[in-house]
Amino acid sequence: MIFIYTPMGGADQSPILSKLKQLLTRGGFPHAQIKMDHFFDFFLLTLGLSLGIVVIYIIAFCYVSVNVPDRPISDHHRDLPRQGPPLLRPGSEQKVSRMHNMSDDELLSRAVLVRGMEFSGGGSAVPKVAFAFLTSRDVHLYPIWERFFSGHRGLYSIYWHAHPSYRDSMPVDSVFYGTRIPSQKVQWGTSSMMDAERRLLANALLDPTNQRFVLLSESCIPLFDFMTVYGYLMNTNLSFQASFDDPAWTARGRYNPKMAPTINVTEWRKGSQWFELNRDVANLVVSDRKYYRIFQEHCQPPCYVDEHYIPTLLNILRPASNSNRTVTWVDWSKDGPHPGKFGWDDMTDEFLNNIRFGSNCSYNGNVTSKCFLFGRKFLPSALEQLLRILPVLIGLDP
Ligand SMILES: *[C@@H]1O[C@H](CO)[C@@H](O)[C@H](O)[C@H]1NC(C)=O
Ligand SMILES: *[C@@H]1O[C@H](CO)[C@@H](O)[C@H](O)[C@H]1NC(C)=O
Ligand SMILES: *[C@@H]1O[C@H](CO)[C@@H](O)[C@H](O)[C@H]1NC(C)=O
Ligand SMILES: *[C@@H]1O[C@H](CO)[C@@H](O)[C@H](O)[C@H]1NC(C)=O
Numbered sequence: 569m570i571f572i573y574t575p576m577g578g579a580d581q582s583p584i585l586s587k588l589k590q591l592l593t594r595g596g597f598p599h600a601q602i603k604m605d606h607f608f609d610f611f612l613l614t615l616g617l618s619l620g621i622v623v624i625y626i627i628a629f630c631y632v633s634v635n636v637p638d639r640p641i642s643d644h645h646r647d648l649p650r651q652g653p654p655l656l657r658p659g660s661e662q663k664v665s666r667m668h669n670m671s672d673d674e675l676l677s678r679a680v681l682v683r684g685m686e687f688s689g690g691g692s693a694v695p696k697v698a699f700a701f702l703t704s705r706d707v708h709l710y711p712i713w714e715r716f717f718s719g720h721r722g723l724y725s726i727y728w729h730a731h732p733s734y735r736d737s738m739p740v741d742s743v744f745y746g747t748r749i750p751s752q753k754v755q756w757g758t759s760s761m762m763d764a765e766r767r768l769l770a771n772a773l774l775d776p777t778n779q780r781f782v783l784l785s786e787s788c789i790p791l792f793d794f795m796t797v798y799g800y801l802m803n804t805n806l807s808f809q810a811s812f813d814d815p816a817w818t819a820r821g822r823y824n825p826k827m828a829p830t831i832n833v834t835e836w837r838k839g840s841q842w843f844e845l846n847r848d849v850a851n852l853v854v855s856d857r858k859y860y861r862i863f864q865e866h867c868q869p870p871c872y873v874d875e876h877y878i879p880t881l882l883n884i885l886r887p888a889s890n891s892n893r894t895v896t897w898v899d900w901s902k903d904g905p906h907p908g909k910f911g912w913d914d915m916t917d918e919f920l921n922n923i924r925f926g927s928n929c930s931y932n933g934n935v936t937s938k939c940f941l942f943g944r945k946f947l948p949s950a951l952e953q954l955l956r957i958l959p960v961l962i963g964l965d966p
């Protein structure tokens with residue numbers, strides 16, 4: 569037998585409902601019977617709606633808890649959240665969790681097989697700039713970066729390597745949400761730093777639409793608006809990796825003769841850690857084992873792998889594809905192992921404009937005063953002033 573309930577209280581009410589109504593209206597007047605009918609319909613409607621809302625809540629809750637931003641990251645890749653299908657959040661860009669359970673070896677060998685997409689064919693795909701953030705904990709100046717990226721979804725991707733035990737609290741609507749990659753502890757000056765950089769590059773290479781690869785730290789800021797930076801990087805085939813030879817003990821002095829014959833002292837280069845590479849070079853850095861092994865073995869403090877490995881590698885394998893200069897400004901004017909740091913007091917239009925236009929360099933064969941796209945080292949104390957000055961100065965969307 570099939571019971572059909574019609575909300576308007578028609579003739580084919582189920583026997584159970586009629587029974588209930590009889591019970592409820594027992595001894596009542598005829599008009600009470602009509603009222604009860606309406607009450608009953610209303611009651612069932614309300615019950616149905618409530619159940620619906622509860623179900624939607626449960627689904628939403630499960631969904632959000634799968635995607636928790638401050639997911640604890642284990643030291644062992646095997647314990648990381650399993651690789652699953654990309655999670656799509658309604659109303660937002662298709663955001664994929666960057667977590668996976670590949671070991672470094674698996675990751676690197678998979679990454680080098682991903683061919684970069686060709687964009688000349690007139691397809692709908694758009695080349696992206698991969699922004700790789702290498703931090704110990706939070707991206708101090710993230711509100712600046714949120715403004716920088718705002719409105720340019722689809723033209724960039726972010727990869728974030730922080731200490732594995734660090735639990736960030738980036739909200740769901742942050743551009744940094746879901747951008748953490750499986751990480752390992754990094755010790756300043758050791759090859760663990762370079763390992764982290766290769767890990768970042770490898771993760772970014774997995775996306776065939778990433779064409780340019782920028783390494784940034786928590787103390788970096790952008791010096792121009794997004795489209796200027798994007799155009800600057802996309803309109804050249806050269807990488808921006810500082811690379812120079814210098815007889816000083818802090819440069820050529822760090823060369824270890826045991827590196828010969830694979831690396832001759834004449835090939836040894838020094839440069840800034842903070843690179844901007846094209847896809848071919850990013851792939852080269854991730855696929856190289858021959859030279860990296862030598863660096864791991866023979867370049868230990870006071871030889872710093874991150875200051876020599878990529879400059880030397882490029883000089884040996886891709887000299888013509890490097891501009892030999894960096895696009896990340898830093899102040900080495902004071903002597904010492906660490907560059908100048910800048911806080912609240914330093915943040916003026918004059919100071920920032922001097923970084924933005926204060927030098928000359930070559931770009932696509934032309935001399936330009938636009939040499940730096942990013943700057944470091946900006947302290948957390950600079951943030952408040954930067955938020956006031958920078959958006960107006962460089963033209964960020966409000
Ligand atoms: C990731 O883990 C799943 C299940 O634990 C396993 O089937 C898969 O092979 C792993 N993937 C990689 C790349 O290790
Ligand atoms: C980059 O190189 C390709 C061929 O290797 C060339 O077609 C393209 O025009 C170059 N792009 C720029 C901006 O020089
Ligand atoms: C290094 O290169 C120089 C000049 O190219 C050469 O004279 C020298 O023999 C090389 N050294 C080694 C160890 O190969
Ligand atoms: C950069 O240096 C290499 C040598 O390492 C040289 O071959 C190349 O022409 C230089 N690039 C530019 C743009 O000057």
Ligand SMILES: *[C@@H]1O[C@H](CO)[C@@H](O)[C@H](O)[C@H]1NC(C)=O
Nearest residue numbers: 925926927928929935936937
């Ligand atoms: C850069 O070049 C311009 C024009 O040639 C010149 O006026 C300026 O002084 C140069 N700036 C520096 C820092 O050398």
Ligand SMILES: *[C@@H]1O[C@H](CO)[C@@H](O)[C@H](O)[C@H]1NC(C)=O
Nearest residue numbers: 803804931932933934935936
């Ligand atoms: C270089 O300068 C020349 C002359 O000013 C200009 O025509 C050309 O477009 C410039 N090239 C680039 C890549 O900006």
